[in-house]
Amino acid sequence: MLTPTDVLKDKVAVIYGGAGSLGAGVARAYTDAGARVFLAGRTEDTLRKASAEVGAEYDVVDALDEAAVEAHAGAVVERAGRIDISFNLVPRGDLQGIPLTEMSVDDYTRPVVQGLSCQFITARAAARRMVAQGGGVILSLDSGSRHGTPMLGGTGAADGAMDALIRQLAQELGPSGVRALGIWTAGVADTLTPEKLAGAGAPAMDEAALQGVLAHLDSLRMTKRSPRIADIAALATFLASDAASSITGTWINATAGMFPS
Known part of the structure; x- marks a missing residue:
């Protein structure tokens, strides 16, 4: 029987945006659960510090650069043999607190375009490797405000787009043994x-x-x-584990009821 310290034993995880506080928290939970973890991000100083603190490896990667993400995914497979978990926690550039009537097109669409592009690029790179190896888990995270919330700018639209992407990935990749799902938090x-x-x-x-x-x-x-970092990290560990093998094509509501499902 697997214990909490080895539920991810022998699994390989890539966490994009891994040097942030949530990314580092998830990385720590994954390494504690037995996974080999690669943090990916744009700033080497913060990546180096986070990786040393959580026992992970790191690579400097711009998650909006298609060629760089593909090359990195290939390099991880070369070094570790596979990619079992891909979790994108890269910030989208959301701007909030401004009425839509006073918001520019660029400010409104930034989280949609930047967030969806980034999620698509990293998920696609992971999916290509996971399909070839016969399994894996693609995880995402957003606020859960896809139904629309006043003064949140493009956040609701971006969340809705990301929700749809994950559900479509799950349907297309499921026959190959790949799961795709996300977590709603409404802020950690x-x-x-x-x-x-x-x-x-x-x-x-x-x-x-x-x-x-x-x-x-x-x-x-x-x-x-x-929710706190520890809450989301524990949930993300369970969702990435074989214990959650029947969960895909959905978003787990961890908003503590702020946005009822």
């Missing part, structure tokens, strides 16, 4: 910093203001508690 509390929120359009804030934002997010959940 301990990934949110003043700097990250400012990048999404929020005003400058101090620690007290940040705590106010987090408390508001908690208040929107049925459980009154937002």
